[in-house]
Amino acid sequence: MMKDKLARFMTGRYGVDALSKFMLYIAIGCMVIGMIFRNSIFDGFAIILLLIGYFRMFSKNIQSRYNENIKYWNIRNRFLNIFKMRKTHHIYKCPSCKQKIRIPKGKGKIEITCPKCRTQFIKRS
Ligand SMILES: [Zn+2]
Secondary structure, eight states, X not given: OHHHHHHHHHTTSOOOOHHXXXXXXXXXXXXXXXXXXXXXXXXXXXXXXXXXXXXXXXXSOHHHHHHHHHHHHHHHHHHHHHHHHHHHEEEEEOTTTOOEEEEESSOOEEEEEOTTTOOEEEEEO
């Protein structure tokens, strides 16, 4: 009975997605931090996140919510790739032009040529 009502209510509405779940975790995190530090700013932030989460869940503008989720997913993957890259690569800065250069780990002492200014320097990878 209650289930039917809920199902009818959710018809044509967006529902839960990865972004909503992520916002929920952040909200819970904020509440915990708020409790530890006894700071109501975190509670306020948690409530705002939950309100946005509910708004998205019950939204009938499915296309917009879908696009938001895709954006979130792209940002998330970019961060994950940076973390993965840190395990397999070193990031060095060129000593003369500060250009960042990505070098695979475990190659021993190597001479690096900056792709931007052609400065050569030696690093252990
Ligand atoms: Zn350079």
